[in-house]
Amino acid sequence: MAQAILDVMPGASTGTVQVSDPLNFWAGKRVEPRQQKNAEPVFEPATGDCFFLLGSRWEKREKIAKLEVINNGKSITEALVDIDIAWQCIEYYAGLAGALAGQHVQLPGGAFAYTRREPLGVCVGIGAWNYPFQIAAWKSAPALACGNAMVFKPSPFTPVTAVILAEIYKEAGVPDGLFCVVQGGAETGTILCQHPKVAKVSFTGSVPTGKKVMEMSAKGVKQVTLELGGKSPLIIFKDCDLENAVRGALMANFLTQGQVCCNGTRVFVQKDIMPQFLEEVVKRTKAILVGDPLLDSTRMGALINKPHLEKVLGFVSQAKLQGARVLCGGERFVPSDPKLVNGYFMSPCVLDNCRDDMTCVKEEIFGPVMSVLPFDTEEEVVQRANNTTFGLASGVFTRDISRAHRVAENLEAGTCFINNYNISPVEVPFGGYKMSGFGRENGQVTIEYYSQLKTVVVEMGDVDNYF
Numbered sequence: 392m393a394q395a396i397l398d399v400m401p402g403a404s405t406g407t408v409q410v411s412d413p414l415n416f417w418a419g420k421r422v423e424p425r426q427q428k429n430a431e432p433v434f435e436p437a438t439g440d441c442f443f444l445l446g447s448r449w450e451k452r453e454k455i456a457k458l459e460v461i462n463n464g465k466s467i468t469e470a471l472v473d474i475d476i477a478w479q480c481i482e483y484y485a486g487l488a489g490a491l492a493g494q495h496v497q498l499p500g501g502a503f504a505y506t507r508r509e510p511l512g513v514c515v516g517i518g519a520w521n522y523p524f525q526i527a528a529w530k531s532a533p534a535l536a537c538g539n540a541m542v543f544k545p546s547p548f549t550p551v552t553a554v555i556l557a558e559i560y561k562e563a564g565v566p567d568g569l570f571c572v573v574q575g576g577a578e579t580g581t582i583l584c585q586h587p588k589v590a591k592v593s594f595t596g597s598v599p600t601g602k603k604v605m606e607m608s609a610k611g612v613k614q615v616t617l618e619l620g621g622k623s624p625l626i627i628f629k630d631c632d633l634e635n636a637v638r639g640a641l642m643a644n645f646l647t648q649g650q651v652c653c654n655g656t657r658v659f660v661q662k663d664i665m666p667q668f669l670e671e672v673v674k675r676t677k678a679i680l681v682g683d684p685l686l687d688s689t690r691m692g693a694l695i696n697k698p699h700l701e702k703v704l705g706f707v708s709q710a711k712l713q714g715a716r717v718l719c720g721g722e723r724f725v726p727s728d729p730k731l732v733n734g735y736f737m738s739p740c741v742l743d744n745c746r747d748d749m750t751c752v753k754e755e756i757f758g759p760v761m762s763v764l765p766f767d768t769e770e771e772v773v774q775r776a777n778n779t780t781f782g783l784a785s786g787v788f789t790r791d792i793s794r795a796h797r798v799a800e801n802l803e804a805g806t807c808f809i810n811n812y813n814i815s816p817v818e819v820p821f822g823g824y825k826m827s828g829f830g831r832e833n834g835q836v837t838i839e840y841y842s843q844l845k846t847v848v849v850e851m852g853d854v855d856n857y858f
């Protein structure tokens with residue numbers, strides 16, 4: 392397998408960084424495994440060496456989280472959670488590896504068959520920039536547990552922490568070549584998807600790129616998992632626990648500066664409780680501390696880059712033109728700290744007066760912008776919630792347990808959160824309906840997406856001969 396992966400990417404080995412994209416500031420550098428005990432995670436631009444950490448698991452967690460903050464701009468509080476979810480994912484699939492099993496089928500005359508779960512071969516993982524370390528873990532852990540090799544390409548905007556994951560695997564004894572990180576953008580991704588020795592592509596990113604990945608995979612008859620975008624509905628009924636519903640709406644919209652695929656950005660609120668909901672959600676949104684993502688007190692860091700910040704602000708301007716009312720935020724935010732004045736910060740935004748036909752309600756913004764929409768009845772809101780080409784996630788807040796399960800059943804989405812939002816335990820499958828993609832990450836089912844079934848048929852008697 393190690394040889395196969397080297398064939399796919401000549402020159403690649405665990406921890407090697409290859410780049411074809413000028414955006415990548417680690418261009419062509421090799422990342423060496425660290426030698427020093429308790430070394431700080433430092434990058435030496437002059438040599439390209441990255442000395443990374445020994446030390447306790449706890450110390451490593453902190454250092455990786457700090458790197459993820461530098462990589463992505465999210466708050467250290469969230470980055471620590473991301474690292475925890477990643478190691479939990481790796482431990483989970485390491486545990487499942489020993490439990491992979493086939494089936495025994497008894498056949499007439501003492502014959503029998505059995506099935507074996509076998510690896511696919513070399514799998515390619517292509518990641519988005521919003522959860523760089525976590526996405527690398529969510530893809531590589533099940534891939535390796537099933538006996539595959541993986542070539543992983545992070546987003547060129549966040550090249551750093553996938554390499555750290557490669558280091559960790561290496562340190563844990565994963566043979567050279569079994570998990571490789573290859574840096575680059577669309578061109579590199581295309582080469583990987585088209586390579587004849589690649590058996591499967593697992594892609595996380597936008598719908599337009601996902602379509603291209605699917606087309607390329609189809610040409611090579613490769614299996615493909617697509618984790619794409621969303622415009623998920625969060626439905627808040629008047630009988631909810633309002634305090635929890637408001638907390639849920641914040642969790643559904645503002646994690647990672649709103650750059651979360653499954654965010655519940657269409658917040659449907661039953662008309663009777665709209666005033667109370669808006670008052671509380673706006674109060675809490677205004678209180679979100681935006682700024683230095685490395686500070687423990689910060690709750691919202693910086694968006695990924697300038698063009699993306701401008702795009703998100705553009706959605707807010709367009710929403711205003713289309714009749715939405717900005718209740719708070721939606722502006723560029725300049726922190727008082729002089730070293731942060733050029734950062735890509737914005738104030739989290741709540742939009743009221745929204746209609747289903749507005750761009751801010753129809754399109755994925757991928758920024759901290761919540762659109763609030765009033766509704767009257769359950770039937771009406773479910774129909775409106777489903778009126779989208781996306782189907783990644785959904786949420787419902789209600790105290791009526793029958794209603795909760797009925798709504799969950801009727802929503803066209805891969806996940807429905809009842810009385811919570813945006814929790815992603817590794818034991819639970821995650822993935823989309825409709826144009827949000829297919830295949831699943833996490834949970835036992837993902838084993839099916841990284842393995843193939845061989846049937847072995849065993850004759851115990853003589854061969855029946857018709858000739």
Ligand SMILES: NC(=O)c1ccc[n+]([C@@H]2O[C@H](COP(=O)([O-])OP(=O)(O)OC[C@H]3O[C@@H](n4cnc5c(N)ncnc54)[C@H](O)[C@@H]3O)[C@@H](O)[C@H]2O)c1
Binds near residue numbers: 522755827
């Ligand atoms: N469903 C999920 O699990 C999930 C998770 C995170 C992000 N997302 C989605 O990702 C999008 C934001 O991420 P993004 O801007 O990085 O997405 P993107 O589609 O621009 O890029 C994703 C990855 O694909 C690579 N790529 C670009 N063109 C390619 C090509 N032609 N062939 C192969 N690879 C190519 C990029 O370099 C990057 O690594 C949003 O739509 C978001 O909803 C989905």
Ligand SMILES: O=CCc1c[nH]c2ccc(O)cc12
Binds near residue numbers: 652
């Ligand atoms: O952004 C979408 C949700 C999410 C959070 N972490 C991960 C990791 C891998 C994914 O495919 C999606 C997500």
